[in-house]
Amino acid sequence: MNMESIPKDADGMSLINLREHGSNLSKPMEIDFFVAVPNPEIGALLKPLIEPLGFECSLEQDEETSDWTLYCFILVIPAYATIIDIQKRLNDISNPYGAKSDGWGTFGNASLAGELFKADS
Template sequence: MKFPNDTDGNALHSLYKDGLDLKKQQSIDFFVAVPNKATGEKLSQVLKAEGFNCFLEQDDETEEWVCCCSNRMLLNYNELIKIQNKLNDLSKPLGGFSDGWGVFVD
């Protein structure tokens, strides 16, 4: 299987090599960095209205805030990019930005 040569493609390739079934839906976590708690709370409401399940958390070490949004889907490169672009578009007016994604692997 071929993957684009960028951060997202490399992550997918690594998951594929580790044996993750890319034809099976996974719960994907998307991360949106926000400047502070108040902004994160506003953004969480915007993202929930767009159909994302999300919660706000602060990193214990860096004290940075992030909205964690989950979506159950296939790990498809084009869809991952599309969602990250949408998260960027929705968060940019509030000072946030899409900051990657992850999947829990058993």
């Protein structure tokens, strides 16, 4: 993947950081996409709408802020266009319910990975 062609926004910089820390961006990696939901009922409603797209989802509440997040995990090759497309599809599904895509995170696929790389929307 040509690093010069990746935009320097939050998504692009996260991909560049992944590459710089040893992840291979041409190989699949586990990525969690975050969907901010207004309440657990909306999260429970969205989960069966999103999972058929190849995601495994879990609904969790942040202990500090009490905010609800639907974590949507997928194994995917992390191309910039793919990341943007997934966030758009998640927004298309969740926006009518007052929810929204709220970034993504991954530990990458480097053998010594352990640092979470996160892009916030």
